[in-house]
Amino acid sequence: MSQTTSLREQKTVRWTAMALVSMGMLCGYYVADVASPLKPLLEGQLGWTSTEYGFYTGAYGWFNVFLGMLVVGGIVLDRLGARLTGFLAIAFMFLGTAAQWWALATTSLAGSQWLGVKAQVLMAALGYALFGVGIEWFGITATKIIVRWFKGHEMALAMGLQVAVGRLGTAVALGSGAAIAVALSVAGPFMVGTLALAFGLVAFLFFASLDRRLDASERGSESANPEDQFRLSDIGGILSDRGFWLLTGLCALFYSAVFPFLKYAPDLMVQKFGIEERLSGIIPSLLPFGTILLTPFFGNLYDRKGKGATIMLLGALFITGSHLLLAVPFLKFWPVAVVAVLLLGVGFSLVPSAMWPSVPKIVEERRLGTAYALIFFIQNLVALMGVPYLIGWVLDRFCLRGKETVTQEIAGKLEEIVRVHYDYTLPMLLFVLFGLLAVGFALAMKAEDRRRGYGLELPAGNVK
C-alpha cells in the first residue's frame, strides 16, 4: 500500500487547482454573455432584428443538441479524462469566439445571405455554436474536477466558488460590453474575449500539470480502476432514475427563467426603464455580482447543514417573484428593476449552489461526466437554444411598438442608427411561467428525495 498522502489532502494545493480551473470559467462566461448588452447596438448599427438576435443567441446549443456534442463531451470526459477534455473545451471556445469577432468586424459579409439568413448573422451564430460546445464541455469537466479534488472536503463550497468566478465573467460582460463596443466597435468585446481565452488556456495547462501530480501521489491515473470506468450501458441506468429526471426538469425550467432573461435584460432596461444604451448592462450586472458572494455562501450552508431540496425550492420561488415584479407594466422606475434583479440574484444563487452538488447524491461518480452532460443537453435544448429564440420571435411578432432614427456617437464619430421600441410584458410573463413550473419540479424533487432517501436534505459526509 502506498504511504504517500494524496495531493488532494493538502488544502492549499486543492484550492490552487480550483483557482486555475476557474480561470477558464471566468473567460468562458464573459464571452457567453457579452452579446447581451450589445443587442440594441446590433439592431441599430448592423440592422439585426430581435428574431436574428434570438437566432444567434440560441445558436449556443446547436452543436450541443443537434450534433449530440454534449453527450459526446460527457463520454470523452468519462473515458479520456478531464485534462484532455478541458484542453479541447478551451480550444473550441477560443476558435468560436475568434469566429464571432471576425463575423462582426469584417465588411466582407455585408449584404450577403447564406441559406436565406444574413451571412453575418449566420457566421456569428456558427462561432457561438462552436463556443457553446467548448463552454459546456468545460462546465462538465470543471465540475468533475471539483468532485475529484474535493470529495469528502468542501465540495459544495468549491462548486459554488467556481460558479461564482464564472458569474464574475458574466458581470464584467454585462457591465462593460456596451461601453467597450461604443469605444471600439461592436466586435471589440469579442476581441477582448479571444485574448482572455488564450489566458484561460495557459491557466488550464498549469492545472493539468498539478492534476498529473495528483495521479502520481495516488499511484494511478485519474481512472485507474477498471471498475470505475464508464460504460455506454450506464446511460440507461442514469435515464431510468426518476430523481435524475426531476432534477433535469428543474434545471431546464429554472435556467429558462434566468439565462435567456440575461440575454434580454439590458434591452429590457432600455425599453421599459428608460436606461441609456451605454449603461444598459449595469443593473443586470448586479445579478451575477450578487451571486458571487451568495453562491459559495449557500454552497457552504449545504455542506454544513444540508437542506439541498429546500434550497432549490426557495430559489425557484425567488426567481418567480422577481419576474412577476418586472412583468407589471406600470412599475417602470429603475429602483424596481434593481430590487427585482437583486431578488433574482438570490434565486440564481440558491438553486445552482444546491443543484450541482446534488447530482453526485443521485448518480454514481463513474457516471458523473455523462450525467452532467445529459442534464446540460436538456438544458441546452430548452433554456439555451429554444427559449432565447422564442423570446426574440415573441418580441418581433407581438411586442413591436415602433422605430425611430437617432444620431449617436460611436467610436468617436456621429452615426445615424435605428432605435426599435418593444413592450416587454409578454416575454416577462413567459419567464414567470418558467419560474412557476420550476417551483412544481422542486416540490416533486423534495417528495422524491423523501421517498428514495438520496440525502439531499443531509449535510456533506452524512450521505450514503
Ligand SMILES: C[C@H](NC(=O)[C@@H](N)CCCCN)C(=O)O
Ligand atoms: C454551472 C451552471 N452551468 C451551466 O448551466 C452551463 N450549462 C451553462 C453556462 C452558460 C453560461 N452563461 C451555471 O452556470 O449555473
